[in-house]
Amino acid sequence: MPYSLLSRFQGGLGGSAMGGVFQPLDADWLQWDQVQTAVLSRLVQWPAFPSDVEFLPLFPPKGSPQSASWLSGLALGLLPLLLWEYEAQPHLPEIVTVLALRNEDLAWLSIWAIALHEGLRGQLPDLPQWRQRANADPLLRPLTEAMGDREPITPGQPPSRHQPALPFALHCVAATPEDPQISIHRAHGHSPLAAALTATLMGIYHGVNMTPTPSHQQEARQLFARWAGQDQSLEPDMALALAPGGLLSPHRPRPLVSQIPANRPPAPPFTPADL
Numbered sequence: 001m002p003y004s005l006l007s008r009f010q011g012g013l014g015g016s017a018m019g020g021v022f023q024p025l026d027a028d029w030l031q032w033d034q035v036q037t038a039v040l041s042r043l044v045q046w047p048a049f050p051s052d053v054e055f056l057p058l059f060p061p062k063g064s065p066q067s068a069s070w071l072s073g074l075a076l077g078l079l080p081l082l083l084w085e086y087e088a089q090p091h092l093p094e095i096v097t098v099l100a101l102r103n104e105d106l107a108w109l110s111i112w113a114i115a116l117h118e119g120l121r122g123q124l125p126d127l128p129q130w131r132q133r134a135n136a137d138p139l140l141r142p143l144t145e146a147m148g149d150r151e152p153i154t155p156g157q158p159p160s161r162h163q164p165a166l167p168f169a170l171h172c173v174a175a176t177p178e179d180p181q182i183s184i185h186r187a188h189g190h191s192p193l194a195a196a197l198t199a200t201l202m203g204i205y206h207g208v209n210m211t212p213t214p215s216h217q218q219e220a221r222q223l224f225a226r227w228a229g230q231d232q233s234l235e236p237d238m239a240l241a242l243a244p245g246g247l248l249s250p251h252r253p254r255p256l257v258s259q260i261p262a263n264r265p266p267a268p269p270f271t272p273a274d275l
Helices: 005-015 018-022 027-045 052-058 067-077 079-084 103-120 127-136 138-147 165-175 180-188 192-206 217-227 236-241
Strands: none
Touching: 005 079, 005 103, 005 192, 005 217, 018 027, 018 192, 027 052, 027 067, 027 079, 027 192, 027 217, 067 079, 067 103, 067 165, 067 192, 079 103, 079 217, 103 138, 103 165, 103 192, 127 138, 127 165, 138 165, 165 180, 165 192, 180 192
């Protein structure tokens, strides 16, 4: 579905609030929702992009009481940065290197970044497609190994709470990527954090209309405007014209007038192929 990139930004940030819809007082979800809000505010309210040192105090230490789900919460807290740094290829923001994570944790965050990237492009894979990609990309193997040889998520089957929220959310999405309600319902049976992560991917893939009462629309518009190079606002027509990264022809830079040699012959007039 060709949703605008702005709609996907709004759907992702709005979906990330779904954990509070189910259990608004869950301490684990509340902590990371506050982290995400702080990161988002820091990005849209200041003219200069913050340094990694400025972001670091926004993230709680790994030794907090909720350390068992710290990695899953970190994925939710990093969402504004992952949207901000969305380009033609998925990658983790530099702040991740400052957090001194284990290789296993870095692998799961990289899978999360890839899933977000694919959702923004409108190409979110299902279970067979993830497994097919894992044959060529070893980075994806932890996800396919967590899924197992068969699909363990079936209607009426209680989810395994022994599995962290992030792998479980990725599995819920991959099992039914075209049905947001089923994916979110399954994740809700695990935890509010899993529901928020699942709804984030569903919102990024299906756009802002994925939830009947989406939240964070204005914040997402501000973040998208900054990503698009605007200071505070974005014209609606421009928002609809911008396509996801990798779907436009690459920009071909042209030299400034002062850089053109004086004895160079005049260039021929532009044609539509030059644009």
